[in-house]
Amino acid sequence: xxxxxxxxxxRDEFQLDVTLRVADGQVLxxxxxxxxxxxxxxxxxxxxxxxxxxxxxxxxxVLEHPQRRVRVPVRERRSGVVFQDRLLFPHLSVLDNxxxxxxxxxxxxxxxxxxxxxxxxxxxLTELGRRKPASLSGGQQQRVxxxxxxxxxxxxxxxxxxxxxxxxxxxxxxRRFLRRHLQDFPGVTVLVTHEPLDALVLCDEVVxxxxxxxxxxxxxxxxxxxxxxDHVASLLGLNxxxxxxxxxxxxxxxxxxxxxxxALRGDVFASFRPSAVTVHTREPYASARNVWPGRxxxxxxxxxxxxxxxxxxxxxxxDVTPAALEALSLAEGDSVWAAVKALxxxxxxx
Amino acid sequence: MRRYxxxxxxxxxxxxxxxLLVPALVAVALLVVPLVGLVARAPWTSxxxxxxxxxxLDALRxxxxxASCAAAVCLVLGVPLAWVLARVRFPGRRLLRTVVTxxxxxxxxxxxxxxxxxxxxxxxxxxxxxxxxxxxMPFTTTAVVMAQTFVSLxxxxxxxxxxxxxxxSRFDEVAATLGATRWVTFWQVTLPLxxxxxxxxxxxxxxxxxxxxxATITFAGNTPGITQTLPLKVYAALQTxxxxxxxxxxxLLATSIAILVSLRERWLSxxxx
Numbered sequence: 001x002x003x004x005x006x007x008x009x010x011r012d013e014f015q016l017d018v019t020l021r022v023a024d025g026q027v028l029x030x031x032x033x034x035x036x037x038x039x040x041x042x043x044x045x046x047x048x049x050x051x052x053x054x055x056x057x058x059x060x061x062v063l064e065h066p067q068r069r070v071r072v073p074v075r076e077r078r079s080g081v082v083f084q085d086r087l088l089f090p091h092l093s094v095l096d097n098x099x100x101x102x103x104x105x106x107x108x109x110x111x112x113x114x115x116x117x118x119x120x121x122x123x124x125l126t127e128l129g130r131r132k133p134a135s136l137s138g139g140q141q142q143r144v145x146x147x148x149x150x151x152x153x154x155x156x157x158x159x160x161x162x163x164x165x166x167x168x169x170x171x172x173x174x175r176r177f178l179r180r181h182l183q184d185f186p187g188v189t190v191l192v193t194h195e196p197l198d199a200l201v202l203c204d205e206v207v208x209x210x211x212x213x214x215x216x217x218x219x220x221x222x223x224x225x226x227x228x229x230d231h232v233a234s235l236l237g238l239n240x241x242x243x244x245x246x247x248x249x250x251x252x253x254x255x256x257x258x259x260x261x262x263a264l265r266g267d268v269f270a271s272f273r274p275s276a277v278t279v280h281t282r283e284p285y286a287s288a289r290n291v292w293p294g295r296x297x298x299x300x301x302x303x304x305x306x307x308x309x310x311x312x313x314x315x316x317x318x319d320v321t322p323a324a325l326e327a328l329s330l331a332e333g334d335s336v337w338a339a340v341k342a343l344x345x346x347x348x349x350x
Numbered sequence: 351m352r353r354y355x356x357x358x359x360x361x362x363x364x365x366x367x368x369x370l371l372v373p374a375l376v377a378v379a380l381l382v383v384p385l386v387g388l389v390a391r392a393p394w395t396s397x398x399x400x401x402x403x404x405x406x407l408d409a410l411r412x413x414x415x416x417a418s419c420a421a422a423v424c425l426v427l428g429v430p431l432a433w434v435l436a437r438v439r440f441p442g443r444r445l446l447r448t449v450v451t452x453x454x455x456x457x458x459x460x461x462x463x464x465x466x467x468x469x470x471x472x473x474x475x476x477x478x479x480x481x482x483x484x485x486x487m488p489f490t491t492t493a494v495v496m497a498q499t500f501v502s503l504x505x506x507x508x509x510x511x512x513x514x515x516x517x518x519s520r521f522d523e524v525a526a527t528l529g530a531t532r533w534v535t536f537w538q539v540t541l542p543l544x545x546x547x548x549x550x551x552x553x554x555x556x557x558x559x560x561x562x563x564x565a566t567i568t569f570a571g572n573t574p575g576i577t578q579t580l581p582l583k584v585y586a587a588l589q590t591x592x593x594x595x596x597x598x599x600x601x602l603l604a605t606s607i608a609i610l611v612s613l614r615e616r617w618l619s620x621x622x623x
Contacts, residue, residue, distance in 0.1 A: 046527060089542075152528045
């Protein structure tokens with residue numbers, strides 16, 4: 001494991017105690033409600049919040065180990081941080097913001113600017129180079145902040161809700177941007193988010209935090225299939241399918257077709273909540289435009305509903321009340337039909 | 351409908367009560383009448399002549415040079431002190447801030463006496479300085495700069511500390527994650543972000559140094575050409591040549607107003623942006 005961390009932080013009443021392991025090139029999502037310790041965990045990883053105990057090891061290098069009195073200063077950790085509110089240096093141009101990291105790592109002024117230019121080209125921001133941060137939109141600022149962190153050539157990339165302070169359209173754009181550039185990033189990424197879509201699209205693994213402890217961990221789809229609490233169910237309650245859109249029709253990879261509420265062209269993600277899926281024992285003659293056959297392969301009760309996992313040409317999760325489940329007398333292995341109204345399906349460019 | 355003389359939002363709460371309006375008007379009169387008097391009584395016809403009278407230009411030159419030196423010393427020493435107060439946590443920080451504020455509230459004459467006890471020929475530091483070099487500070491131009499620095503430093507420190515506190519310290523964190531040392535972060539990130547506060551602090555310190563009287567006359571004396579700055583010249587002129595004192599007073603007033611305007615127009619709006 002490249003990142004191996006046991007984080008123990010105590011702040012007033014709050015106590016964080018969580019173990020994180022991430023391999024190179026992987027993206028770990030930290031999910032959880034406000035005050036669950038996501039940001040504290042991120043800050044502890046970056047060395048911005050001192051730990052009481054535990055340890056942080058990155059590529060065999062011990063970065064922090066309070067018991068052994070090891071604490072590598074922030075600037076020697078090679079960890080890039082992106083905050084929700086960007087924090088671009090307002091007095092520097094975009095190019096000089098991105099050049100800041102290379103300059104500190106020993107490059108001369110001209111060489112640092114050249115490196116920054118290469119990074120801006122890679123992230124498609126070349127034309128913003130001379131602008132001051134204040135003249136950019138929120139989404140542009142966040143892309144510059146991510147580019148600046150990448151240009152620092154970090155081993156560990158820490159992203160604190162980078163998508164949170166943006167409007168819906170900017171968020172879609174930035175999610176694509178992150179997906180593209182996190183794939184190319186060779187180091188470890190830790191992403192704090194509370195959006196199920198971000199977790200499903202961007203993360204290889206997620207850890208759900210609650211009151212400073214790991215409530216559940218696993219791949220996003222695994223956690224979505226078997227949520228251990230109501231809260232986890234809603235944090236990761238999303239069906240996500242890939243396909244090619246042609247107007248409001250999406251050709252899914254399995255061969256089936258999906259009708260969505262919005263029209264797009266090209267590769268897309270289509271998403272809908274498990275609560276939007278209805279389950280039938282016979283093929284329904286309903287107004288729902290999306291109807292697929294399948295088999296019940298798992299049922300996980302959480303709170304007042306049961307999350308039913310339906311496998312088939314289009315694998316979906318459905319949230320059903322126990323009463324409905326009983327009325328249908330569903331059991332694992334049963335053949336069923338799943339239906340979703342087109343209105344409930346949203347597509348995003350992939 | 352908007353009533354005459356009242357802005358729309360005030361109309362709802364009624365007119366301003368006379369209990370507040372009358373003292374407010376008295377206060378304005380108290381502040382403005384002396385200035386009007388100064389301007390009215392000034393010998394406008396012989397102004398140019400009086401300004402170029404022997405001694406006035408010398409005092410002006412000395413004032414500008416010493417005030418600028420004092421402001422420079424304040425900058426070099428005060429900005430680091432402000433940074434320590436704003437960014438470093440240590441026991442006694444509040445006490446230190448109080449100590450820094452003392453010259454602001456203490457009578458300048460007392461400051462002058464204190465400077466003598468420290469840097470006079472028999473002073474705590476002065477004795478050692480005299481023994482080592484044969485030089486003693488009081489009654490020199492250096493003493494003028496010292497006295498001015500003593501009274502001006504708090505203005506700069508408090509202004510810069512406020513500016514540093516209001517800049518997000520997470521900018522420092524970002525710089526650190528990008529590999530910057532604290533010194534580089536200070537130069538390239540913290541200081542540029544606090545620049546409006548630094549500049550307004552510098553101007554305030556300069557203005558305070560320019561107007562310094564009590565500590566200067568106590569610690570540096572009143573020797574024309576060496577320690578006699580403009581305020582001391584006013585004091586000296588009052589005994590013999592009242593209209594001369596008026597002219598220099600007018601000069602100092604004009605300087606103060608120019609500083610106020612430059613602060614308002616440029617740096618205070620710069621902070622707001």
